[in-house]
Amino acid sequence: MFSGSAVIDYDNTAGFNTDGVPAMIAAYTADSPEKQVQCIAYSLDNGRTFIKYKGNPVIDSKHSWNSKDTRDPKVFWYKPGNHWVMVLNERDGHSIYTSANLKDWKYESHVTGFWECPELFELPIDGNPGSEVMYGASGTYMLGSFDGKVFTPEAGKYPYTAGSIYAAQTFTNMLDGRRVQIGWGRISHAGMPFNGMMLLPTELTLRTTKEGPRLFNVPVKExxxxxxxxxxxxxxxxxxxxxxxxxxxxxxxxxxxxxxxxxxxxxxxxxxxxxxxxxxxxxxxxxxxxxxxxxxxxxxxxxxxxxxxxxxxxxxxxxxxxxxxxxxxxxxxxxxxxxxxxxxxxxxxxxxxxxxxxxx
Amino acid sequence: MFSGSAVIDYDNTAGFNTDGVPAMIAAYTADSPEKQVQCIAYSLDNGRTFIKYKGNPVIDSKHSWNSKDTRDPKVFWYKPGNHWVMVLNERDGHSIYTSANLKDWKYESHVTGFWECPELFELPIDGNPGSEVMYGASGTYMLGSFDGKVFTPEAGKYPYTAGSIYAAQTFTNMLDGRRVQIGWGRISHAGMPFNGMMLLPTELTLRTTKEGPRLFNVPVKExxxxxxxxxxxxxxxxxxxxxxxxxxxxxxxxxxxxxxxxxxxxxxxxxxxxxxxxxxxxxxxxxxxxxxxxxxxxxxxxxxxxxxxxxxxxxxxxxxxxxxxxxxxxxxxxxxxxxxxxxxxxxxxxxxxxxxxxxx
Known part of the structure; x- marks a missing residue:
């Protein structure tokens, strides 16, 4: 099982909600020697236990991409279009899929040049209406626009972070509107039963610089x-x-x-x-x-x-x-x-x- | 003796011309354990032999900079002001000096953030009126404006070249207006009586890119x-x-x-x-x-x-x-x-x- 993301299905679009409890739905990659497919599972106890969806996989795209590299689904609710969006790393970049129910996904578009652990989110620039940010696992990002189905790169790539950090992912829907990221630190701990570590959570912002808008990050105020x-x-x-x-x-x-x-x-x-x-x-x-x-x-x-x-x-x-x-x-x-x-x-x-x- | 540059004194501003032969005047750094001072020497036989100016050094600036690092004079004729310009690396950046005769130099200004082997020249952008380029030995440059006395940085720094190359210098006054650079290759040759090598001469141009004007270089057409x-x-x-x-x-x-x-x-x-x-x-x-x-x-x-x-x-x-x-x-x-x-x-x-x- 490889990494992905989780959302809360407040509107019961997937039909997993029970007794008024909105399901937490995880999208993840099931890896096998032959291929990587995307699956979902839901939790009604705040993520303590998960039940796999019987209709898995929800995306099996090896054939489309002639590649085993299809993984790391990042899912979020796209309010203007009233639908779910999945950004999925496929072969040589990030694909966009859309869905009404988290189970049936439609391929929409693809941006080449990224590898693993997709991210896509909007950020204000200096607090004003801003830009979409797309990144992969490496700490290099593009700025562009997004209409719910297609991300159009307009600037970049640029680096904003380097070193041990890899595969950072952000929280969506934070109550105060912040975009907070946690990165994986590729730092070994001899004799420990885990691989690497989580780095400090950081808040991401776009700020105007002498070169145009750029992504900044600092540890969260907490x-x-x-x-x-x-x-x-x-x-x-x-x-x-x-x-x-x-x-x-x-x-x-x-x-x-x-x-x-x-x-x-x-x-x-x-x-x-x-x-x-x-x-x-x-x-x-x-x-x-x-x-x-x-x-x-x-x-x-x-x-x-x-x-x-x-x-x-x-x-x-x-x-x-x-x-x-x-x-x-x-x-x-x-x-x-x-x-x-x-x-x-x-x-x-x-x-x-x-x-x-x-x-x- | 450290590196510098040479000019042809067509107008006999220094008074070294003889029998209608315009002097080739070299500006160079004389290094001693105590300090580095700037000197000139002239040649009337196309650079085969040089005669040191008796009034050397022409600049002794150790005291001003509280530093031994004052070297690598780059001299050129600044036509709009009808005077010579020397860009000199001093301590933590590049200083501008001006002179009417290559012997008496006046300190004008300083730009921090460069190290060794200054360059400063104007380049068109995509063939249109352009920008001034300042660089040091490392292959990173700033774009800006120059009024004959002060270089005002406006963009950069940016890298345009990397690796073995160091201390590249350009030819001024090429008949066809090209800006051609030769870099020093920090490449060792075991047993040879020289240090490093000269790399391919390259033509420098400013071209508009998605990020604004940037310096390009390719080997000269020759x-x-x-x-x-x-x-x-x-x-x-x-x-x-x-x-x-x-x-x-x-x-x-x-x-x-x-x-x-x-x-x-x-x-x-x-x-x-x-x-x-x-x-x-x-x-x-x-x-x-x-x-x-x-x-x-x-x-x-x-x-x-x-x-x-x-x-x-x-x-x-x-x-x-x-x-x-x-x-x-x-x-x-x-x-x-x-x-x-x-x-x-x-x-x-x-x-x-x-x-x-x-x-x-």
């Missing part, structure tokens, strides 16, 4: 309650900052916000026991290996909001303009702890937060 | 005379293409043009004895590790013009929208020769050219 500011400094040299951070080198969990400014060279960064949390190169314009050109292209500054957990590090650059994640992997022979590097850099801001466990 | 088309095929499977290329696997020099189309996956490529000449990933949208989103974002196609020399490989993607270079480095244990890889790809075009030596 994460704030886990962190307490314990130290804050301004205008430090890297040597001062490195010394002040000594006491936090071995913390289990931590959040660090910092802005630093380059002046005597075009590269600088921030390490933890030799691991490059930030590796900023203003000559080649890369952050940790991915091309990045800041909004103010001559600022020489970079800011980062860094979440360090026992096995993971997540970094949000310049207010979420770019983000990336990595396994926490101190170099065994390194004794530096936290360490700003770079010729004559100024650490303009540095703030350390303690972290509470979410399990408390 | 290189065409070195290559003769010897084989051409269309609509091959990768297996067919691989077999047809067998006879060329061990060629000393070669040019290959190809376009291939993906359909059953989002990654594919083209190897030579295991070395990835093209590694195209449409899920993460990278070509050989650098982010690249094609003009037609759903085409699933990529085209490449590939120049293979004894020690180097240069690749021009999609008509020069992106280019990169690498050392030719066959994997010792690989027997594949030329090898297209990728699930069900179609090799739409494949053309092989023999290469003549430029020394014949």
């Amino acid at each position: 994460t704030e309650q886990l962190f307490s500011s314990v130290r804050q400094w301004e205008n430090l040299t890297s040597d001062q900052a490195n010394e002040l951070l000594d006491e936090f080198d071995r913390a289990d969990g931590l959040r660090i916000k910092t802005t630093f400014k380059l002046s005597h060279a075009t590269s600088a960064g921030f390490n933890l026991f030799g691991q490059r949390i930030i590796d900023y190169d203003l000559n080649f314009n890369t952050v940790n290996g991915t091309f990045y050109s800041p909004a103010d292209r001559t600022s020489m500054e970079i800011s980062a909001d860094i979440y360090i957990d026992r096995t993971s590090i997540e970094v949000f650059i310049d207010g979420g303009a770019f983000s990336y994640s990595m396994e926490r992997k101190p170099h065994a022979d390194n004794q530096e702890g936290f360490h700003f590097w770079g010729n004559n850099i100024e650490v303009k801001n540095l703030e350390v937060f303690s972290a509470q466990s979410i399990w408390k | 290189t065409e005379q070195l290559f003769s088309s010897v084989r051409q095929w269309e609509n091959l499977t990768s297996d067919q293409a691989n077999e047809l290329l067998d006879e060329f696997d061990r060629a000393d020099g070669l040019r290959i043009k190809t376009t291939f189309k993906l359909s059953h996956a989002t990654s594919a490529g083209f190897n030579l004895f295991g070395q990835r000449i093209i590694d195209y990933d449409l899920n993460f949208n990278t070509v050989n590790g650098t982010f690249y989103s094609p003009a037609d974002r759903t085409s699933m196609e990529i085209s490449a013009d590939i120049y293979i020399d004894r020690t180097s490989i240069e690749v021009f993607i999609d008509g020069g929208a992106f280019s990169y270079s690498m050392e030719r480095k066959p994997h010792a244990d690989n027997q594949e020769g030329f090898h297209f890889w990728g699930n069900n790809i179609e090799v739409k075009n494949l053309e092989v050219f023999s290469a003549q030596s430029i020394w014949k």
